[in-house]
Amino acid sequence: METFIQTFITGILTGGLYALIGIGLNMVFGVMRVVNFAHGALVMVGMYLTWLAFSFLGIDPFVSLFITLPVMFVFGIVLQRVFIAPLLKAPEFNQILLTEGLGIILVNVALLLFSGNYQLVNPSGPLYDDVLRLGGVVLDYKRLVAFFIALILTGALFWFLSRTDIGKSMRATAQDREAARLMGINVRRVSELAMGIGVAMAGAAGTLLTPIYQRVEPFIGAPFTLRAFVVIVLGGLGSITGATVGGILLGLVEAFAGAYNPTFLGGAGAAPIYGFLIFLAVLLFKPSGLFGGSRL
Amino acid sequence: MAYMEFGPAARARRRRGYVLSAIIVFALAVLPIVLVEVQGRRANSTLALLISMITAAGLGTAWNILGGYAGQLSLGHVAFYGLGAYASGLLIEKLGVTSWLGLLVGPLIGGLVALGIGWITFRLRGPYFTLSTIAIAEIIFLLSKTLEPITGGSSGLSWDLNQSRFWPRDPQWLFGPTPGRVPYYWIALAITVIAVIISWKIAHNKLGFYLRAIREDQDTAATIGINNTRMKLTALVISAMLVALIGAFRANFEGAIAPDTVLVRSKSLEIVLFAIIGGMGTVWGPVIGGVLLTLVGEALRGIGEANQLVYGVLLVLVIFFLPGGLLGGAKTLLARLTTRRANQTNQPAALREA
Secondary structure, eight states: OHHHHHHHHHHHHHHHHHHHHHHHHHHHHHHHOOOOTTHHHHHHHHHHHHHHHHHHHOOOTTTTHHHHHHHHHHHHHHHIIIIIGGGTTSOHHHHHHHHHHHHHHHHHHHHHHHOSSOEEOOOOSHHHHOEEEETTEEEEHHHHHHHHHHHHHHHHHHHHHHHSHHHHHHHHHHHOHHHHHHTTOOHHHHHHHHHHHHHHHHHHHHHHHHHHHOEEOGGGGHHHHHHHHHHHHHHOTTOHHHHHHHHHHHHHHHHHHHHHOOGGGTGGGGHHHHHHHHHHHHHHHOTTOTTOOOOO | OOSOOOSHHHHHHHHHHHHHHHHHHHHHHHHHHHHHHHHGGGHHHHHHHHHHHHHHHHHHHHHHIIIIISOOOOSOTHHHHHHHHHHHHHIIIIIOOOHHHHHHHHHHHHHHHHHHHHHHHTTSOHHHHHHHHHHHHHHHHHHHHHOHHHHOGGGOEEOOGGGGOSSSSOOHHHHTTOOOOHHHHHHHHHHHHHHHHHHHHHHTSHHHHHHHHHHHOHHHHHHTTOOHHHHHHHHHHHHHHHHHHHHHHHHHHHSEEOHHHHSOHHHHHHHHHHHHHHOTTSSSHHHHHHHHHHHHHHHGGGGOGGGHHHHHHHHHHHHHHOTTHHHHHHHHHHHHHHHHHHHHSOOOGGGSOO
């Protein structure tokens, strides 16, 4: 029973981070209909920024969010201006290949700059060393903090999209790009903003993951591209609430598969397979997502 | 031109094409004998490179049937490559049967799995299809890594190369004492020639027209009575079987398989790049792309870990500046030159050959 509760809570905590990654991808897809295959690589960039801030400036990994968010936001806008915007009208085929190519470039630039070795991020202090004991259940404080920061970011984004004028114009653009343009919304600006926020969310997720992983390497982001897609397909493309639920669902599925998958089926190492199988099943039987509906 | 043209001039041109192709294949088949004569023992490393170039051309050609003709972007083709390699490797390592059987069983398994995958994924379009291919490749990768009793886990399987020899012994009267890669070379060449012939046949056949119609617009294709799912499935199965065949061959040639060599994600991308850089949707583009990119890769081996950077940069550059690949670019250039020349004569435009 204790294993069960432990697994359940771990799943939810990881799921919060998956949700954040999925939401970033969702922003970009919702507003521009561009599927960003470089998303996982952007998570990796966020992790490297955190490592740089930690090991050269001595900044606490969680505090480095104040660096990651703005830097990645600007990076997103640059990517948008230079690469994505010129291909917005190109066939989807080319857009996918372009973002895939950008992902490869990011990973290999990291490889060139920092080598393929693990770079350690091992801060000490009560936040990082201590655990919370509730009966037989043991929880890392850092996981809890990462989860709550992810929740705050998600909530802030939700508020931004539903309450502010710019947020509303983003949702309008997501619903109908042409109509939004006719209503006087600067669609180009909105797209840049969406990419900026999407990339910043990926970077923030990277920052929050760093103290949990405690290490960074160039290929660490690769699994997150696919995970992000699983999240948004589960939750329905374009929906923030959907992505949050989808992220937590995926976190739970992976946690339980990791804890309970029998050895003859590959054990814990094969746990991600369950997420992918659910992904395929959802695509097959309910392509609009489990909670499909509104976009953004 | 990718479609069939008629009339005496076209027929003559086609006949010239057949003769030229036959001459090239013959020259390629004789090449290793010359190499062994000239280079002696050193010929083996040259042959290894040539085999890589030939299989790359085959892989690009196979991917192109689905990706180029039908416009379905698979980023998970390594799954079929790996399935072929594992099927054939398991046959040798566990059962010790002849390598030829692997070349048969590998594609069969690849084709069967492709049928299943197609059934699931071809209801989906665009990014969903692409994502499913990645997900399935990832599932197979993880299975190969974790089902240790069967697959040997992360370290994979290996066997004595003598077990996976297509010839009992190299014909000594032909190559002297060099322990040879020549038979492997011939098999690789045969496989790639078969792939190119199939690709050419499809391009000039009804199936090719259907696939291109689907690529241009799935809804319109359906409206004019094309069974989209069936056609896409056909393209996928052919493509998968060819890739699995090459994977099976590669396993025999290397004498070892492991998840990180035959199922690694970057291999999928490499296959796509062969086709895209050469020229998607054409018969010869993927061949040219495969050969050139393998040479580039060989030249870049010295750079070390980050050699994939070049692939990424090439991909972005091609998407931006040369969407038709090298072949497309060359055609545009040629067309521009000939138009200029044609404009100088006073022939009416309608009489000019397209």
